[in-house]
Each structure stands twice: as C-alpha cells, then as structure tokens.
Amino acid sequence: MAAELGHFALILAFCLALPQAFFGLAGAATRRTHWMAATQRAAAGQFVFVAISFGCLAYAFYQNDFSVLYVVQNSNSGLPTFYRFAAVWGAHEGSLLLWLLVQAIWTLAVAGLSRSLPVQMTSRVLGVLGLISAGFALFILTTSNPFERSWPAAADGRDLNPLLQDPALAMHPPMLYTGYVGMSVPFAFAVAAMLEGKLDSMWARWVRPWTNIAWMFLTLGIALGSWWAYYELGWGGWWFWDPVENASFMPWLIGTALIHSLAVTEKRGLFKSWTLLLAIAAFSLSLLGTFLVRSGVIESVHAFASDPARGLFILVFLGLCVGGALTLYAWRAPHFRSNAGFAPISRESFLLLNNVLLVAACGLILLGTLYPMILDLLQLGRISVGPPYFATTFLIPMLPLVLLLSPGQHAEWKRASFGRTKRLLAVLAAAALLIALGLSLAVYGWHSALTAIGLAIALWVILSSLIEPVQRWRKGHSLSAAVLGMSLAHFGLGLFIIGATVVESYGEETDLSLAPGQSAEVAGFTFTLNSLSNVSGPNYEAVEAEVAITREGKPVATVHPQKRVYRVQRNPMTEAGIEGGWNRDLFVAMGEPLGEGSWSFRLQYKPMVRFIWLGAFVVALGGLIAACDRRYRQRVPAREMSPAPASASTV
Amino acid sequence: MRALLLAVVMMAWAAAAMAIDTAPAFEDPAKQARYERLARELRCLQCRAETIADSNAFLAADLRKQLRQLIAEGKSDQEILDYMTARYGDYVLYKPRVTPRTWLLWAAPVLFVLGGGALAAVVILRKSRLPDSDPSDPGLGAS
Amino acid sequence: MWRYLLPIVLFAILIGFFVAGLRRDKETLPSPLIGKPAPEFTLPRVEDPSKQISNAEFAGRPYVVNVWATWCVGCRQEHDALLEIARRGEVPLIGLNWKDDLALAQQWLAQLGDPYVASAFDQEGNVAIDWGVWGAPETFLVGADGTILYRHISPITLEIWEREFVPRIRQGRARE
Numbered sequence: 003m004a005a006e007l008g009h010f011a012l013i014l015a016f017c018l019a020l021p022q023a024f025f026g027l028a029g030a031a032t033r034r035t036h037w038m039a040a041t042q043r044a045a046a047g048q049f050v051f052v053a054i055s056f057g058c059l060a061y062a063f064y065q066n067d068f069s070v071l072y073v074v075q076n077s078n079s080g081l082p083t084f085y086r087f088a089a090v091w092g093a094h095e096g097s098l099l100l101w102l103l104v105q106a107i108w109t110l111a112v113a114g115l116s117r118s119l120p121v122q123m124t125s126r127v128l129g130v131l132g133l134i135s136a137g138f139a140l141f142i143l144t145t146s147n148p149f150e151r152s153w154p155a156a157a158d159g160r161d162l163n164p165l166l167q168d169p170a171l172a173m174h175p176p177m178l179y180t181g182y183v184g185m186s187v188p189f190a191f192a193v194a195a196m197l198e199g200k201l202d203s204m205w206a207r208w209v210r211p212w213t214n215i216a217w218m219f220l221t222l223g224i225a226l227g228s229w230w231a232y233y234e235l236g237w238g239g240w241w242f243w244d245p246v247e248n249a250s251f252m253p254w255l256i257g258t259a260l261i262h263s264l265a266v267t268e269k270r271g272l273f274k275s276w277t278l279l280l281a282i283a284a285f286s287l288s289l290l291g292t293f294l295v296r297s298g299v300i301e302s303v304h305a306f307a308s309d310p311a312r313g314l315f316i317l318v319f320l321g322l323c324v325g326g327a328l329t330l331y332a333w334r335a336p337h338f339r340s341n342a343g344f345a346p347i348s349r350e351s352f353l354l355l356n357n358v359l360l361v362a363a364c365g366l367i368l369l370g371t372l373y374p375m376i377l378d379l380l381q382l383g384r385i386s387v388g389p390p391y392f393a394t395t396f397l398i399p400m401l402p403l404v405l406l407l408s409p410g411q412h413a414e415w416k417r418a419s420f421g422r423t424k425r426l427l428a429v430l431a432a433a434a435l436l437i438a439l440g441l442s443l444a445v446y447g448w449h450s451a452l453t454a455i456g457l458a459i460a461l462w463v464i465l466s467s468l469i470e471p472v473q474r475w476r477k478g479h480s481l482s483a484a485v486l487g488m489s490l491a492h493f494g495l496g497l498f499i500i501g502a503t504v505v506e507s508y509g510e511e512t513d514l515s516l517a518p519g520q521s522a523e524v525a526g527f528t529f530t531l532n533s534l535s536n537v538s539g540p541n542y543e544a545v546e547a548e549v550a551i552t553r554e555g556k557p558v559a560t561v562h563p564q565k566r567v568y569r570v571q572r573n574p575m576t577e578a579g580i581e582g583g584w585n586r587d588l589f590v591a592m593g594e595p596l597g598e599g600s601w602s603f604r605l606q607y608k609p610m611v612r613f614i615w616l617g618a619f620v621v622a623l624g625g626l627i628a629a630c631d632r633r634y635r636q637r638v639p640a641r642e643m644s645p646a647p648a649s650a651s652t653v
Numbered sequence: 654m655r656a657l658l659l660a661v662v663m664m665a666w667a668a669a670a671m672a673i674d675t676a677p678a679f680e681d682p683a684k685q686a687r688y689e690r691l692a693r694e695l696r697c698l699q700c701r702a703e704t705i706a707d708s709n710a711f712l713a714a715d716l717r718k719q720l721r722q723l724i725a726e727g728k729s730d731q732e733i734l735d736y737m738t739a740r741y742g743d744y745v746l747y748k749p750r751v752t753p754r755t756w757l758l759w760a761a762p763v764l765f766v767l768g769g770g771a772l773a774a775v776v777i778l779r780k781s782r783l784p785d786s787d788p789s790d791p792g793l794g795a796s
Numbered sequence: 797m798w799r800y801l802l803p804i805v806l807f808a809i810l811i812g813f814f815v816a817g818l819r820r821d822k823e824t825l826p827s828p829l830i831g832k833p834a835p836e837f838t839l840p841r842v843e844d845p846s847k848q849i850s851n852a853e854f855a856g857r858p859y860v861v862n863v864w865a866t867w868c869v870g871c872r873q874e875h876d877a878l879l880e881i882a883r884r885g886e887v888p889l890i891g892l893n894w895k896d897d898l899a900l901a902q903q904w905l906a907q908l909g910d911p912y913v914a915s916a917f918d919q920e921g922n923v924a925i926d927w928g929v930w931g932a933p934e935t936f937l938v939g940a941d942g943t944i945l946y947r948h949i950s951p952i953t954l955e956i957w958e959r960e961f962v963p964r965i966r967q968g969r970a971r972e
Contacts, residue, residue: 203792237707244702271790272780279803286807299817301702310818317818321811328804335800340790343783351777358769365765372813373749373758379816382754384825386696388704388747391758398762399769416785513674593673602673698825698930711895712930715921740928742828 005070008058009149015051015102016139018044019132022109026129027197030122038125045113045128048135049106056103059148060090069155072096072148078161078570080541088172089162094296094312095148097175101292102138104176104183109135112187112212118636119208126194127187134186137319145312161541161570170230178223178250182288184216185253188260189285189327192278196330201338206268206277207634213264213281214487214629217257218622224250225618233580238511238589238606240614243392245300248371249291252364256284259360261625262353269415272350274338276357278331286324287364293320299375345417352410352418359403366395397452404459404499408466411492427466434461441504446609449507456503464496487628494620501613510607513593517600525607527588528552532560534601542566544577547601549590551581558588563603565592587611674717684724691720691730694748695737704747827928827936827947834861834938835926839916842893842901849914851938854888858945858965861936862912862952863892863924866900868932874951875908881957882911887937887965891915894924894932937961939968 022044029037062070063086066079076092091100109131116124142148166172191209195201227247232240241247260280266273294300297313344350370387378384408431412423420427438458442448467489474481510525521530532548544566551558561579568575581588586609593602679685692706699712706717716737723733737745749755829835838850851861862878864871882889891912893901898917905915918924927936937946945964948956 202790207793239707268793270792270794271787272792275800282803293814297814297818299814313818314815317811317814324807325804325811328807332800332804340787341783342785342787342791343780344777346777346781350780351773354773354776355770358773359766362762362765362769366761369758369761373755375817375820376813377754379813379820384742384744385749385755386744386747387749387758388694388696388702390694390748395759395762399766402766512678514677591673604673711921715895715925719922719925739828740925741930742825742928744825 004058004061004065004067005149005151008055008062009147011051011055011058012099012139012143012149015048015055015106016136016143018048018051019136019139022048022132023129023136024132026125026127026132028129030125030129030194030197033122035121038121041125041128041132042113045106045109045132048132049110052099052103052106052135052139056090056099059096059099060087063087063090066159067155068157068159069151069153070148071150071152074152074156074159076162077159078541079158080569081159081162081167082540084169085162085167085172088166091175092162092166095142095146097179098138098142098146099148100175101179101183102135102142104179105131105135105138105186108180108183108187112190116208122198123191123194123205123208126197127190130190130193131186134190134323137323141312141315141319145309145315158570161568164542164566164568164571164573164575165234167541167568168230168234170226171234174223174226174230177219177226181216181218181220181223181257182250182253182291184212184219185257185284185288187212187216188264188281192281193327193330196278196327196334199334199337201274201278203268203271206264209281210261210264210268211629211631211634213257213261214625217254217261218625218629220250220254220257221618221622221625224254225615225622228618229615232611233578235576237591237604238509238578238608240505240611243370243389245371246291246295248367248392249287249294252367253284253287253291255360255364255367256280256287259357259364260284262356266350266353270340270342270344270350272340272342272344273354274340275331275335278335278338280357280361282324282327282331286320286327289316289320289323293317294371300371344415347413348418349410349413349415352406352413355406356403356410359399359406362399363396363403366399367392370395401455401459404463404495407492407495408462411467411488412469423469426469430465430469431458431462434458434465437461446504446508453503453507456499460496460499460503462496463499464493467492467496483631484628484633487624487626487631489624490627491621491624494617494622494624496617497613497620498617501610501615501617504610505608505614508609509611512605513602514605515596515600515602517598520600522603522605524605526553527558527607529588529590529603529605531601531603534599537564539566541570542568542575545592545595545601547579547590547592547603549579549603551588561588561590563590563592582612584612585610676718676721679721679724687730688721688724691724691733692717694734694746695720696745696747698741698745825930825949827944829928829944830947831943833942834936834944835923837916837918837923837926839918839923842891842898842905842915842917843910845898845917849890849916851890854890854938855942856940857887858940858968859888859890859938860961861890861892861927861938863894863927863929863932863934863936864915865894865896865932866904867896870951871933872908874933874953875911877951877953877957878911879909880954881952886962888913892923892927892929893917894929895919895921935961937964939964 022041025037025044026041029041062073063077064083066077068074072093072095076089076096077086081089091097109128112131113128188209191205195205228240231242232238260277263273263277263280267277293313293316296309297316298310299313370392373387374385409427412420412427435458438454438461441457442454470485471481471489512522512524514522516522516531518531518533521528528551530550532550534545534547537544537546544564546562546564548560548562550560559581561581563579564577566575566577576591579590586607589606589608591604593604595601679688689706693704695705695716697703697705697708697710697713699710700708705713720733723736734746743750749758751759834851836850836852838848841847841849851859878889889912891914893915901915901917916923931949933951935948935952936944939945945968946960948960
C-alpha cells in the first residue's frame with residue numbers, strides 16, 4: 003500500500019511542479035500578482051508530496067517490504083535499521099528520489115527566505131526550479147520508478163552493497179546532492195535575470211548566500227567521499243581521479259570561481275557575463291555528473307548500472323536546460339556590459355586570474371575524463387587517461403593560483419597599493435619558506451623541490467590569511483562574517499595543501515605476510531600481529547586480527563583490522579585498523595589468508611593525512627560563515643538600497 | 654557452523670589473488686620504487702577502472718608478478734610498457750603515450766593556462782582604460 | 797558579438813559527442829594481436845596432464861582457441877554453442893583452461909561434453925597474458941599462416957560464429 007501511495011504522491015508532485023513553473027514564469031512576464039502568489043503555493047505543495055513519496059519509500063524499507071522490487075534489490079532482513087534507511091538512496095532509482103526531495107527542500111527555502119526580493123525575481127526563480135523539478139520527476143516516473151512491485155514478493159532481499167554499509171558513505175550522497183542541487187539556485191537566478199533583462203549588483207547580493215551554502219555542502223560531500231575511500235577501501239588512498247570523482251570536483255571548481263566572481267559583481271557591478279556563465283556552468287556540470295554516472299558512457303568503479311535509455315533522457319534534459327540557458331545568454335549577455343574598469347594591479351584582476359585558472363583546471367579535468375570517449379568515437383583507438391595524467395597536469399594551473407592567493411586576498415579594489423601589507427606579506431613569505439625548508443630537511447627529510455615549494459606556498463597562505471582577522475582584532479574593529487569566512491576558507495585550503503603534500507611525499511607502505519607473533523617495521527613504528535580470531539556481526543562473519551603498534555619499545559596503540567564476508571552478497575570486505583592522530587595515521591589492512599595461520603597485510607604510515615579532511619571542513623565552515631554575513635539578512639526592500647562606493651578591504 | 658562457513662569462503666577467495674603482494678620487495682629501493690610506480694600506471698582490465706596495484710582481481714596479481722619479473726630481468730620502463738601494450742593495447746596505460754593523437758591532451762595544461770592568461774591580460778588591459786565607476790551600476794561596495 | 801555564441805556552440809558539440817557516446821559499443825576492445833603471429837604455447841593437457849598440447853601442432857591450418865574456466869559463468873552459457881561448432885567440424889577447437897582447478901576442469905568436460913580437440917591447462921596464467929586475455933570467455937581465430945585473425949569477447953553464439961568467424965575461415969581457405 004505504501005508503495006502505491008508513494009507512487010501517487012510522486013505523480014502529484016510532478017503535477018504541481020508544472021504549475022509552479024508556469025505561474026512563476028508567465029506570472030512574472032505578465033505581472034500578474036495572483037499568478038506569482040500561486041507559484042509559492044505550488045512550490046509548497048510540491049514539497050509536501052515529494053516528502054510523502056520519499057517517506058513511503060523509506061517506510062517500505064523500514065518494514066522490509068520485499069514486494070517492492072527496489073527494496074528487494076537493495077535491502078535484507080538482516081540489515082541494521084540505520085542502513086535500511088540509507089539503502090533508500092543506495093541505487094539509481096532511490097537516489098533520484100532523494101535528488102528530487104533535496105530539490106524540493108531548496109525550492110521551499112528559496113520561497114521562504116526571499117521576502118525582501120522583488121516578487122517578480124522570486125517568481126521567475128521558483129518557475130525555473132519548478133521546471134527542473136518537473137524534469138526530474140518525469141525522469142523518475144518514466145524510466146526509474148522505485149515503487150515497482152515484484153510479484154510474487156521475494157522471501158528476502160539481496161542486501162545493500164556492503165561497501166555502502168558505512169555511516170560516512172551513507173551521508174555522502176545526501177551531502178553531495180544538497181551541493182549539486184543547490185547549484186540550481188544560482189542557475190535559476192541567472193536565468194531569471196536574463197529573462198528579466200536586468201542584472202545588477204543587488205542581484206549578486208541575493209545570489210551569494212545561496213551559492214555559498216550550496217558550495218559548502220558540495221565541499222563536505224566530496225570530503226566525506228574522500229575520507230570514506232581512505233578508511234574503507236583499504237589501500238589508504240584518498241583521491242583516485244575516477245571519472246565520477248572528477249564529475250563532483252568539476253562543479254566544485256566552477257562553484258569556487260562563481261563565488262569569487264559574484265564578489266566582484268556585488269562590489270563593483272563588473273564581470274556580469276562571467277558570473278552568468280559560471281552560474282550556468284556550475285549547475286550544468288552537476289547535471290553532467292549525473293549523466294556520466296548513470297548513462298554508461300564512461301567506465302568507472304562508481305557508476306550505477308548503466309542504461310543508455312536513461313542516459314538519453316538525462317542528455318535531453320541536460321540539452322534543454324543548459325541549451326536554453328546558453329541561448330538566453332547569447333541573447334541577453336551583451337546588454338549586461340559595464341562601463342567601469344580597474345587598474346592592472348587590483349583585487350579585480352587577481353580575482354579574474356583566479357577564475358581563469360580555476361576554469362582552466364576544470365577544463366583540464368573535463369578533457370581528460372572525456373578524451374578516451376572522444377578518441378573512440380573518432381575511431382582513433384581506445385586509450386585510458388588515469389591518475390598519472392591528472393595528478394601531473396592538475397598542478398599546472400593550481401600552483402600559480404595558490405601562489406597568487408596570498409597577495410590577492412589583500413589587494414584593494416580598483417587600484418591596489420597594498421601599503422604596509424606589502425612588507426608584512428614578504429616577511430610571512432620568508433617565514434613560510436624557512437618553515438617549509440625546516441620541515442623538509444629536519445623533520446621529514448628531503449623529498450623533492452616540489453614538496454618544499456608546496457609546503458612553502460601552503461604555509462604562506464595559512465599565515466597571510468590570518469593577517470586581516472588579527473589586524474582587526476588588535477585594532478578593536480568588528481570582524482564581519484564575510485571577512486572571517488573568507489579568511490577561514492583560505493586558511494582551510496592551506497591546511498588541505500599541507501596534508502596532501504606531506505602524505506603524498508612522505509607516506510610509507512609495506513606489503514608482507516605475518517603470522518601471529520611476527521612483527522614488521524614501517525617508518526620507525528613496529529607492528530606486531532598478536533592474534534587472529536573469528537567474530538560475528540549482525541549480517542557478516544569476519545576474521546579479526548589484533549595488531550599492536552609500538553615505537554622505540556613504547557606502546558602506541560592496538561588496532562583490530564577485520565576481513566569481513568557479508569552473509570548475503572558474499573563479497574569480502576576489508577575493514578582497516580587505523581590508529582589516527584593529528585600528525586599521522588597508522589594504517590593496517592588485511593589481505594588474504596596464506597595458509598599455516600599467516601595472512602598478508604598492508605601496513606602504512608600516513609603523516610598529516612587528517613589535515614586533508616580537516617582543511618576541507620574548515621573551508622566548508624568558512625563558506626557557511628561568509629553566507630551568514632549581516633548584509634544578506636537585511637530586510638530592506640530592494641528599491642531602497644543605495645549603492646555605496648567600493649572600498650578597500652571588504653569582500 | 655559459522656566458522657566453517659567463513660573458512661570455506663576464505664579458502665575460495667584464497668584461490669583468487671590479492672591486491673596485497675606477499676612476494677618480498679626488491680632489495681634495490683630504486684627497483685622497488687619503479688615497481689610501485691609502474692604498477693600504478695597499468696590498468697587492470699578485468700576490473701572496472703582500477704590500477705593493477707589496487708585491484709583484487711587475479712589478472713592484476715598475474716600482471717604484477719609479470720611486472721616484477723620484467724624489472725628483475727633488467728628491462729627498461731619503455732620496454733615494460735611496450736610489453737604490456739603489445740598484448741593489451743594502449744588501453745592498458747593509465748598514463749597515455751605522447752602521440753599525435755594525444756598531443757592535445759598533453760599540451761592542454763599549458764595551452765589552457767597560457768590561453769587563459771592571455772585572455773585575462775586582454776581583459777585587464779581593456780578594463781584599465783575605462784573610468785573608475787559606471788553610474789548605471791556602481792556596485793554595492795562596503796556593506 | 798560572436799563570443800557570446802561560443803558557449804552554446806561548444807555545448808552543442810559536447811552534446812553531439814555524448815549522443816554518439818551513448819550508442820557506442822564499449823565491449824569490443826580490439827586485440828592488438830590481430831594480424832600478428834599467434835604466440836606459441838606448450839602446456840599440459842587438462843584431460844591427461846602427463847601429456848602436452850602445443851598450438852605448433854596445428855600450424856598450416858586455421859584453428860580456434862577458446863579461453864574458458866569452471867568459475868566463469870559466461871563459459872557455461874556458451875558451452876552448448878561450442879559443442880555445436882565442434883560438431884560442424886570446420887576447424888579444430890583448442891581450449892585454454894585459465895587459472896582453474898584441474899579436477900574441476902576435468903569434471904566439467906566429463907559432465908557437460910568436450911568440444912575441444914584438447915584443452916591446455918594454463919594455471920600460472922602466463923600464456924593468457926601472452927595472448928592478451930583479460931576475461932573469460934574469449935575466442936580467438938588463428939589463420940593457416942599462424943596469424944591471429946579475430947578475437948571475440950564474451951560468450952560466443954552460433955550467430956556470432958556464422959557472422960564473424962566462418963567468413964574469415966572461408967576467406968582464408970579461398971586464398972590458399
């Protein structure tokens with residue numbers, strides 16, 4: 003019964019998305035107030051029905067309703083309750099319903115929090131969001147219905163993929179989707195502005211908080227995925243340049259560029275067409291990512307079961323959304339040119355370079371990901387493009403970008419003179435270089451010039467991002483959320499770079515066989531296998547090893563890696579034993595039994611690896627704080643805002 | 654019963670190979686470093702998008718063994734990669750060869766950065782000649 | 797203002813690639829060995845490990861090498877087609893038993909029927925590597941001159957046999 007209710011609710015949601023779109027766009031075009039009001043109600047109704055639909059699917063999982071095909075494919079009576087809920091988005095159909103739910107929540111938020119915006123703008127935005135929701139709802143209803151029945155009802159389910167039975171990975175799709183879907187908000191604002199024929203700095207002020215929050219979720223979603231891969235996949239890697247990972251990274255890069263471009267548009271009324279293009283691109287890349295994962299066009303470890311029919315639908319949808327937006331762009335953008343300028347050395351030019359480099363990086367990743375497919379289509383053979391390519395080429399735009407960050411965040415608007423900050427920056431650069439050399443030579447040992455350079459730049463970013471907050475605090479000035487957020491985000495980036503540089507340069511690993519009682523040494527730590535035992539979990543059996551870690555005779559920790567076999571799906575899974583610390587992780591993963599009581603093990607020393615995710619978290623926090631700046635919450639109606647002249651040290 | 658089940662499954666999987674190598678590492682650290690690097694450059698064809706270093710499939714284990722042997726025989730990097738592509742095609746290389754077909758791929762980083770830089774330079778030059786403020790939308794400046 | 801049209805033009809090209817990409821067949825990875833001499837192997841026979849089988853014995857006439865294993869689900873699917881192909885007797889079928897258990901392999905042939913003239917037992921997997929095998933089942937056609945003419949990946953069916961293998965065999969024969 004719940005499945006039919008859920009299906010019906012989904013149909014109703016689709017039916018409400020259509021009037022939401024129609025009344026929003028037509029109401030704004032014809033200036034009919036009651037139509038525009040209807041949009042808000044349609045949006046609220048759509049949310050209610052999508053929530054009911056999602057709730058029904060979740061209920062089917064909770065009740066172990068094995069007459070629903072999707073539940074059979076993704077759950078099992080032995081599955082713990084938390085994972086039964088997470089299984090709702092464990093495969094293609096359910097994950098799309100999650101996407102739709104997240105879209106409805108964002109739509110509701112925009113509807114509710116836009117009281118101080120002109121009602122025409124809001125209506126148009128909601129109208130565009132309605133079109134997107136309608137598209138996804140139609141996609142689910144026609145090609146990917148999670149409510150299909152399986153008759154006769156199966157006795158039990160095929161269980162959730164054991165890889166997904168993990169708290170971090172359970173949260174990864176909701177976070178990521180909140181980010182992807184959130185990018186539809188600046189997209190909708192961009193389309194609304196183009197339809198209206200008006201794009202000004204006030205528009206940028208409205209869009210910035212939405213973009214920041216969406217970008218924050220995307221950052222967290224990507225970081226969660228990376229962290230999960232690190233501790234779950236057993237090999238200690240944290241980024242694999244897999245096509246699906248790239249598909250999430252590209253909108254993040256463009257989102258970052260968008261945030262910075264919006265800053266310029268808000269402050270100076272410049273870069274309008276760039277901002278528009280970036281807003282369109284960010285959401286386009288989100289949709290493109292969805293397409294790549296589900297269509298089978300690209301081979302990946304992450305891909306959902308590929309289905310060209312579904313792929314075609316998404317492609318058509320992508321073509322209409324993005325094609326429509328870009329056509330509007332070709333038509334309207336020429337009208338949005340500003341006549342103001344800036345000096346060659348100014349915050350604007352730094353931000354322009356920043357965006358150019360970010361777009362270049364995104365373009366590189368896109369090219370590398372699609373190149374094998376393109377060559378194959380042109381009958382030029384089949385090649386692979388993998389981590390060795392991406393790791394090398396990604397640094398080429400990134401190094402200059404991070405180098406420019408430190409002076410860039412202190413450059414004044416219109417004409418940068420830097421003043422006394424110039425000297426301070428130089429001093430900090432020297433300090434960063436010294437510390438980096440110190441770390442390289444004294445602490446970890448020399449690895450390469452690139453390592454030292456990476457450390458030096460990261461340290462410079464960290465130190466220089468503290469300049470403004472510290473100066474303001476010492477002078478007793480207030481610190482606006484925007485400035486604090488910016489400094490924190492850049493600080494976090496520095497932390498991330500330190501973590502990535504150190505772990506890639508100085509990490510060590512060893513593969514070997516151990517029998518109980520035997521030891522091995524890695525990076526000064528001694529790993530001793532104490533014992534092996536059999537344990538039982540709720541839906542798996544495992545062999546557990548107890549490994550004691552000591553350093554120079556003193557005990558450091560004991561870890562318990564496991565090799566699990568899930569009863570239903572029978573895939574062996576490695577649960578690594580990790581001893582985590584702020585400055586290093588010690589990582590023990592079990593391989594296979596080798597006979598006579600011994601097993602193969604991989605032992606790893608991972609210095610500073612936690613800084614990778616700590617840095618990402620701080621970056622996300624910075625984005626959140628910046629979005630909370632007071633000026634975004636002013637309840638003054640748009641008309642009454644009088645633009646003030648740009649000044650030096652604001653964002 | 655459970656222990657028996659576990660043992661049976663484990664034995665079945667012992668027949669399948671391991672991503673963790675238990676052959677001893679090369680005595681010569683340079684050779685070991687080459688081994689680790691090349692294992693990360695070769696694609697495991699039996700699995701979906703993994704290197705032979707990371708993959709659990711037995712083809713990956715066999716290829717790692719073969720790689721180890723080729724290094725021990727003193728073959729150069731190029732000879733090893735040629736050995737692999739002679740059997741599996743260019744598809745097996747995660748680091749694409751530099752050929753006329755892939756020049757765009759390898760030139761792209763420098764092209765994009767320089768091209769982007771040139772574009773930025775053009776824009777900055779043009780903007781530096783414009784007046785400081787546009788009365789129609791001077792921007793919102795400080796909050 | 798042509799530069800405002802650039803995004804949509806680039807996007808249209810990209811979509812075009814994707815539409816074509818949806819239709820392409822990713823399974824057929826062409827073997828780099830096609831047109832090259834078939835690597836020679838000498839391995840113990842599955843039926844009787846004390847005896848050896850070498851593909852050099854088949855020089856001068858076309859033959860087919862089929863990679864199979866008892867753990868391979870697709871091999872079970874194609875087995876009946878192989879029996880029929882063997883019955884037709886156009887060319888000899890040599891089996892390459894890949895990374896398998898000898899007893900299980902012998903049992904398989906005994907229970908399901910043996911379409912092969914002989915099966916080579918490749919336990920180490922070295923011969924499979926030389927032939928560029930990356931999955932089972934795979935089926936190779938070797939010409940009379942000893943070069944590899946064709947490779948098929950995934951279970952073979954009579955339809956594929958008649959469409960891809962038979963014309964090439966006949967072509968080779970006509971040239972002699």
